[in-house]
Amino acid sequence: MSFLSKLKDIKAFVLDIDGVLTDSTILITETGEQLRRFNVKDGYALQLAVKKGYLFCVISGGKSQTVLSRLNGLGITDVYLKVDKKIDVFNDFLNKHQLTADQTVYMGDDIPDLPVMKVVGIAACPADAVEEVKASSSYISPKSGGEGCVRDVIEKVLKAQGNWYDNNPSGQEELIPSV
Template sequence: MVLSEFAKIRAVFLDVDGVLADGTVTVTEQGEQLRRFSIKDGYAIQLAVKKGLFIVVITGGKSQGILLRLEGLGVKEVHLGVSDKLTLMQSLIRSHGFAVEETLFMGDDMPDFDCMQAVGLPVCPNDAVEEIKTIAKYVSPKRGGEGCVRDVLEKILKLQGLWQVDTQVKSI
């Protein structure tokens, strides 16, 4: 893995469960599904959006809590309940005119496999399943929901000269 590959990235595609969230779901008596997200990932996502990275979240999950969390961070492209992640991702890449080498997908499990094979830089958290680790060009030292997204976004922004202290970006 060459760090210079991170410098080319303009579009970042992320899974939720096992990447943005830690992969556990707490179900309330009312049936609401609660996920745990990292504040550090949140800060990096807000900064990346502000600095012009195209951030897209594609998940099979349908919880409105996911949508509220990500919209609160400034993510405009949040796609819930997606069964065919690859077709959606390829459509977004085409419609926004990104070259494959400008795209990154971070996934952790088998539903992410095809998307990871279709981008320039497939990456994963260190607790991803073995099949995903095998095709990843970079395995973060961080676990899903525990800063792996921050790790990747920080590399991209630093290599592009866009990682500066910004007190206007708040973690929420």
Template sequence: MFLQKLKEITTLIFDVDGVLTNGDIIASDSGEFLRTFNIKDGYALQLAVKRGYLICIISGGKGIAMQKRFEGLGIQEIHLGVGDKVAVFNSLLAKHQISAEQVLYMGDDIPDLKVMQLVGLPTCPADAVPEIKALSQYISPYTGGKTAVRDIIEKVLRVQHQWFDEAPSAVDSGK
């Protein structure tokens, strides 16, 4: 069942804090919030974009650095500072004419719960809260910010024979 669902995925949506980061935020004296991202997650994200998958970011967090990071990976659907993730999700379905069954979502905390109930394949990192783990059809053995995103993207791309890149560039994941 899980492998069949992976074969049907065309769209991957990710939360940021706790999924693409470890959930820690450093508050600078200037008022800027700093996060760290894993380079291996970045490689998988840009490869999925190159392979034609729709990659979306939906996060309550926001910041210029986050925006630039995702733009550098080729992600076009970047939604930061979002209060209503379900509204953004429904808008994406309509805009790209996709069904909820084609969507994989990775979240880690209560703000992700409602949208995860709507997607075809809800997933989470190993350190997600219990309510999200209970809902998830796949729990990565990796934690947020520590390649949980790479793990699930690699699974989707491998099942669909899209993983291996014949000519990878060393700069692709570091943008």
């Protein structure tokens, strides 16, 4: 099955955080807090896909509560931090939502992502992923981690399924002019 035809079967996105949703940089404050940088364009695509009914699972070995807050703010509730074996969490996510692996896109950038990438419908990675991950990917975004690669993949899926455009991006009631 071709990449484009697989896009039409996708119901869920599974993402790594560091190097995918962020640019792999971790800034550490003097108090020990770890800060990451997210791309607002990725955020738009994430919240739009949630609004359109797509499921998301974010799996990371990291443990930042600010990351959890950011993702929850975008409508993503299946967020798993401090994970050693991503494949176990992935399988639990599939069972919880009655999905098959073929209905998912997984985007990762490094060695811990490979076990999940080998079983999903579409394995994707950012342009700056490690070579082993690139070799296992059916799609390599031209964008690097934290620089719009997540939006790139979400946009491709939503466009293939006719769900990209949002008629009401602000979420507010539309005003009808009086005559």
